[in-house]
Amino acid sequence: MSLRLVRIDDRLIHGQVVAVWLRALGAKRIVIVDDATAGDEFLREVLALAAPQGVPVEVWDVAGGAARCLELVGDPEPVLVLARSPRTILGLRQAGVPIEVVDLGGMGAGPGRRRLHKTISASEDELRELRELEQLGTRVEIQIVVDDRPIPFRSLDSGN
Amino acid sequence: MFRKSATIGAGLALIALLAAFAPTTVFGASSDPTAVLTPHTINVSIWQAALIALGYYLANSPWLFGLAFFTLYRPLVAGFFVGLILGDPAQGTLIGAAINIPYLGFISAGGTLPADAGLAGWVGTTVALASGLDPTKAIPIAFGLGMLGTVIFYSRMALDSVFAHWVDARAEKADISGVAFMNVVPGQLFLFAVSFVPVFLLALNGPAAVQDVLNRLPLWAVNGLVIAGGILPAIGIALNMRFIFRGAAIPYFFIGFILMTATHQSMSLVVIAALGLALAYLHLTFVRPSAIPAAVGTALAAAPEPAAVSAGPAPELRVRLTRGDLIRSWVLWTFFAHANYSYERLQGTGFAHAMTPIIRRLYTTPDEIRAALKRHLVFFNTEPNFGNVVHGTIIAMEEQRANGAPIDDDAINSVKSGLMGPMAGIGDTLSQSTITPILLALGIGIAGGSASGSVVPQLTGTTGNPLGAILYMVLVSIVIVAIGYTAWMQGYARGKSFVTDILRSGAIDRVLIGAGVLGNMVLGALAAKFVVVNLAPTVTIAGAQLNLQAAIIDPLFPGALGLGLVVMTWWLLRRISPLALLTIYLVFAILAAYPFFGPGQKDSGDYSYGACTSSLLHQYSPCGAPPASTPTPAATPAATP
Numbered sequence: 001m002s003l004r005l006v007r008i009d010d011r012l013i014h015g016q017v018v019a020v021w022l023r024a025l026g027a028k029r030i031v032i033v034d035d036a037t038a039g040d041e042f043l044r045e046v047l048a049l050a051a052p053q054g055v056p057v058e059v060w061d062v063a064g065g066a067a068r069c070l071e072l073v074g075d076p077e078p079v080l081v082l083a084r085s086p087r088t089i090l091g092l093r094q095a096g097v098p099i100e101v102v103d104l105g106g107m108g109a110g111p112g113r114r115r116l117h118k119t120i121s122a123s124e125d126e127l128r129e130l131r132e133l134e135q136l137g138t139r140v141e142i143q144i145v146v147d148d149r150p151i152p153f154r155s156l157d158s159g160n
Numbered sequence: 161m162f163r164k165s166a167t168i169g170a171g172l173a174l175i176a177l178l179a180a181f182a183p184t185t186v187f188g189a190s191s192d193p194t195a196v197l198t199p200h201t202i203n204v205s206i207w208q209a210a211l212i213a214l215g216y217y218l219a220n221s222p223w224l225f226g227l228a229f230f231t232l233y234r235p236l237v238a239g240f241f242v243g244l245i246l247g248d249p250a251q252g253t254l255i256g257a258a259i260n261i262p263y264l265g266f267i268s269a270g271g272t273l274p275a276d277a278g279l280a281g282w283v284g285t286t287v288a289l290a291s292g293l294d295p296t297k298a299i300p301i302a303f304g305l306g307m308l309g310t311v312i313f314y315s316r317m318a319l320d321s322v323f324a325h326w327v328d329a330r331a332e333k334a335d336i337s338g339v340a341f342m343n344v345v346p347g348q349l350f351l352f353a354v355s356f357v358p359v360f361l362l363a364l365n366g367p368a369a370v371q372d373v374l375n376r377l378p379l380w381a382v383n384g385l386v387i388a389g390g391i392l393p394a395i396g397i398a399l400n401m402r403f404i405f406r407g408a409a410i411p412y413f414f415i416g417f418i419l420m421t422a423t424h425q426s427m428s429l430v431v432i433a434a435l436g437l438a439l440a441y442l443h444l445t446f447v448r449p450s451a452i453p454a455a456v457g458t459a460l461a462a463a464p465e466p467a468a469v470s471a472g473p474a475p476e477l478r479v480r481l482t483r484g485d486l487i488r489s490w491v492l493w494t495f496f497a498h499a500n501y502s503y504e505r506l507q508g509t510g511f512a513h514a515m516t517p518i519i520r521r522l523y524t525t526p527d528e529i530r531a532a533l534k535r536h537l538v539f540f541n542t543e544p545n546f547g548n549v550v551h552g553t554i555i556a557m558e559e560q561r562a563n564g565a566p567i568d569d570d571a572i573n574s575v576k577s578g579l580m581g582p583m584a585g586i587g588d589t590l591s592q593s594t595i596t597p598i599l600l601a602l603g604i605g606i607a608g609g610s611a612s613g614s615v616v617p618q619l620t621g622t623t624g625n626p627l628g629a630i631l632y633m634v635l636v637s638i639v640i641v642a643i644g645y646t647a648w649m650q651g652y653a654r655g656k657s658f659v660t661d662i663l664r665s666g667a668i669d670r671v672l673i674g675a676g677v678l679g680n681m682v683l684g685a686l687a688a689k690f691v692v693v694n695l696a697p698t699v700t701i702a703g704a705q706l707n708l709q710a711a712i713i714d715p716l717f718p719g720a721l722g723l724g725l726v727v728m729t730w731w732l733l734r735r736i737s738p739l740a741l742l743t744i745y746l747v748f749a750i751l752a753a754y755p756f757f758g759p760g761q762k763d764s765g766d767y768s769y770g771a772c773t774s775s776l777l778h779q780y781s782p783c784g785a786p787p788a789s790t791p792t793p794a795a796t797p798a799a800t801p
Contacts, residue, residue, distance in 0.1 A: 011581030015269035015543060015588030023402050024734065036574075042656055043578045049663035050582030052589070053672070106270065108539030109321075109504040118317070118503050119271050145272050147737050 003069065004078040006099050008089060009106040012037070012082050013050050013057070016105065016145050022055065024146040027080040030057045031072065033065030033092060034084045062088055066095035073098060086122075086129035093136050101139045104130075104153065116156045117142050127157060201371075202246050202290045204363055209286075211245045213360035216282040217352050220312075222344070226494040226544065229268075230596060230640055231633045235260035235281025235302070236603050240629035242285040252285055254624025257607035258295035259284045259302040261690055262392050262742075264600060264683075265399025267592045269584070270541055271317060271506050274738070276309020283362045290367035291374075295624075296389025296692075296779070297382070300746055301370060303392060305362075307739075312354050320347050320502030324537075327500070327509045331533035334526040336516050339533055340492075343513040347500035384750030386779035390692030391725065391745050395738060397687050398729035400601075403593040404683070405730060408447055409676040412439060414723075416684025421719040425689050429605025429682065436681035440674035477563045479522050486555065488517040490648045493551060494641075497544045506541035511551070518555050522562035532558070535569055542580040543587025545644035549659055550579045552651020579659065586668060594675045595639055601682040603632030605689065691722035696778035697757060707773065752777040 004025045009017065012032055021027075030051055037043050038061040048057045060068055065081075069092060072079050083089050089102050104120050107113075113121040120142050122130065130140050130153055140153035204212075218224060219232035231237050239256010243249035263277040284302025288295065323346040330338030374382055405413055416436070420427055493514035500509045512533055519532045542550055554576060561567040607628025650658045662668065695708040706712060713720055732741055758774025772778055 009581075010577065011270075011541070011584065014541075014581035014584035015267075015592070016272070017581075018585035019267055019269060019403065019588045019593050026734070037578070040574075040578070042660070045660055046579065046582050046663065049660070050585050053669045108506075110539060115321075115504065119506065121504075144270070145274075147274060147739070148272070 003073060003081055003097075003099065005103055006081040006083075006089065006101065007103040007105045008083055008086060010084050010108050011106055012084065013047055014106075017080070017082070018050070018052060020145045021105075022052065022080060025078060025080065027078045028055060029072075029077060029079045030055060030082060031065065031068060031079055032057060032059045032082045033062060033069075033088050034059070035061045035088075037084070038064070062091040063095070066092050066097055069097040070095075086126045086133065089138075090129045090133055090136075093133060093138055099133075099138045101141055102133060103150075104140065104142045105144055116153070117151060119144065131157065201292045201367070202248075204246065204286065204290050204367060206364065208245050209360050209363035212242055212282055212286055212363040213356045215241050215245070216278060216359040217355045219278045219282065220316075220351060220355055221348060222495050222497070222499040225491075225641070226497060227637050227640060229498075230591075230636045233278040233281070234596075234600060234632070235263060235277055235284065236600060236607060237629050237633055238278065238281030239285040239607075240626050242282060242289060243626070246286070246289050248289060249626045250623040252289055252624075253607045253626045253629045255285045255288045255293075255295045255298050256281055257604040257624060257628060258299050258389065258393075258690075259288075260396075260600060260604055261686070262299065262303055262396035263306070264396040264597050264604075264686075265402060265593075266396075267588065269588050269592070271501065271503060273310050273313045275303075275306040276313060277306055279309030279312070279359070280306035283359060283366060286363045287366045287370045291371040293370075293374075294386070297374075297385045299389040299392050300385050300749075303742065312358070315354055316347070316351055317501060317503045319350055320500045321504035323347050323350075323500050324502050324505045324509050327512065328534075328537060331512070331530060331537055334530040334533070336520060336529060336533070339509075339537075340496075340513050340516055342500075343509045344496055344499045347502075380753045380755055380775065381750055383775075383779045384753035387753050387777050388746050388749035390690075390694075390779070391749050392742065393690040394687070394722070394726045394729045395733075395742055395745065397683055397691065397726055398733050399738060400593075400597045400679075400683060401726075401730045402733060403589075403597075404676045404679045406676070408443070409673070409680050412436070412443075412677050412680035413684040413687075415439075416681035416686075417688045417719070417723055418684075419681075420685040420688030424718075427685070429602055429685060429689075432605075432685045433602050433678065433682055436678035439681065440677035443677045444670055444674050477559065479559070479562050481518060481521055481555065481559050485517045485521050486649065486652060489514050489551070489555065490548070490645065492516065493544070493548070493648075494644055505537070505539050507544070508537055508540045511540045512536040514551065515555075515558075518558055522558060531569075535572060538573070540576060540580060542584040543591060545640050546587030546590055546647050547580065547583040548644050548647035549651035550576060550583055552648045552653070553579065553655045553659070556652050556655050575656075583659075586663075589672065590668070591640060591643070594672060594679065596636060598675060598679045598682055599632050599636050599639075601679070601686050602635075603628040605682070605686055606631060608689065687722060687726045688719050691719075691726055693721040693725055694778045695721065696773050696775050698773050709778075749777070753779070 004027050005021060007017070007021070012034070013030065022030075032047060037047070038059050044059045047059060051057045058068065065088075069081060081092075083092075086102075089099065093099055104116075107120050107122055107126070109115060109119075109121040113123050114127070115121045134140055134154065141150040142148075142153065142156070143150040215232065215238065219228050219238065221228060224232065232241070235256045236253070237256065239259065240249055240253045242256070243252015246252065259280055260277070263275070263280065266274065266277050268274070280302040283305050284298055287293070287301060288298035293301075323342060326346060327339055327342040330342050401413070416432055419432055419435075493510065496513050497507050497510040499513070501507065502509070515532070515536045519529055523529050523532055554572060557567055557572055557575065561572075605628070607624045607626070650662075654661070695713065698705050698707045699712075700706070709721075717723075729741065736744075753775050755774035756776065
């Protein structure tokens, strides 16, 4: 199992990811799965260049990302998978990518979004998708940085 | 599960390793060159306590041009100011430096705070200075305070979410000044209340309470705190090593360490840093001519330039921003980015506040103003200095939009939300995990480096050097402001192409690689200076009593145990959380001071050979060879008139 961390984070690559998670996990590759980002040339380049030297960044849409993740699962090299929304992870899961745990690392607040914990908010649709992920056997946990104790999504989700 | 068992396993292994030396212990009699004098104490007056509490508030506030987080918040600087307030800046700086070492790897990213380094610095220094504790004892006490302090930060993050809605209400009324007011005043009033009151009470009553506790503790346990003060710095150094102790830069850590031990801790950190700079230049020239950025650059160079949105303002614009607008906006951001830092929006309200001069210039109707304010009140977070390229780019986009360019909310939002993360990644790596710790290490080294070339660790020396704190403050402020201003103005002038140009050029990678070389040298030197492990037991070889530390380890490789501890801590931190490791080290240090193998100390001045060799580890210095009947006071802070 080399998908060391599968994380939902609407800022994708940023301080917590680069300065904290990447180093702590010793990941050697970042795979970003997001349809909108995959279609944006500028963002693709910025993300590729924002990662530390020697850590390649791949940006895929959901279909391509699922195929790539399946390929990487068997590889011993530790990989960090980032997505912006639960829908993407659900897509990967439904395409057969074995994801044991998904980490909610950053989901910003906004109109129509309920705060679950600190900087983690979710819309009704997202809550439904997260529950669906749990039903498919993927544990959903909140762990913003590596030194935090993981909090099970189930314990915060009152709507179920 | 794995973490927990690894934690316990590692702790047991460490204890077993050290306990293995136990059976060989024999006793002797002689005296040690170090002794403790009656502590010099200071009564903290109400005014002094109020000033200290104000200092802690300022350390968390926006009022110092946003630089408080890099200056007053750091224990080194806090120690200097507490010393100034209590009348002993030299000793205050020394204590602050000691307290700062475990926080060398301190990073606060995206609304998380591992520990409140500010509270540790302000209250820790006050307590230690006022009750005449030596700096090593202050380290574990301050670290405990730092754990408590996170409550203040998190309560503020929670309540600021409420204030964010007050900002929304002003935006709804198209009230530009109201947005600015609500971003600053409610949050700051609350912050003042939650930070001033507890620190005022702690500063007033803490010293007596801590002294009371210390008086009740058995002497060996108090010695254990000093031993902990020599061990805990390994955690701070190792936390920082997580960022820079990698690849080709690793040897420089050992070079720094050996330079320091080989000169009996007497080499100036400034000299080591200068050498580090020279080596960084050589390293960049000969070891790695930045292969990867070049490759990425050429691979992507063929990609078409992003749309015209990124170009600077064209000359025929109807409404133009002046240079003054840009500077006002930058100043507002630099001051107030974190004035109302909330879980819900993070820097969102600060972003809208910074946009007020731009909105005033570009938009006139209430509808336009309302829409613009609301557009910039959404969730936002980036590193507030290098990340300013985002603001610059957005300001250029707003200017074009106001002049009729077809830029909708989505276009602006997607640039903001797409860029803020990557820029924070680069910015945090630069400012928080590279520039700040290196300059801090330098400042700490200077602050604790006034004593001459004695083998007694410098932290137990009599005075510190306030220049360490002052130099750090000045250097870090210049660097941070320069980065922030440049990023803001370049982001405006060149937009997205500035981002891609600077990333493609590989300049940031070169800075990080060079800083890695320099940082490892300084960190290695710091480890040699401040991580202290002295084995107390003696062994009998061929009829001669030999102290393990003084007679066996030191002649072979001085500081070997400290070095081993630091590298082991670095390795353990990949598996165990810093907090768990800290607890293990603290318990271990106190146990290691228990007089298992002898009579123990009778009073705080009893450094007889028998007392010294009675525990696993010994504080201050090795239980040297024999006699010297007149102990020299090296372990007590000096009383400044």
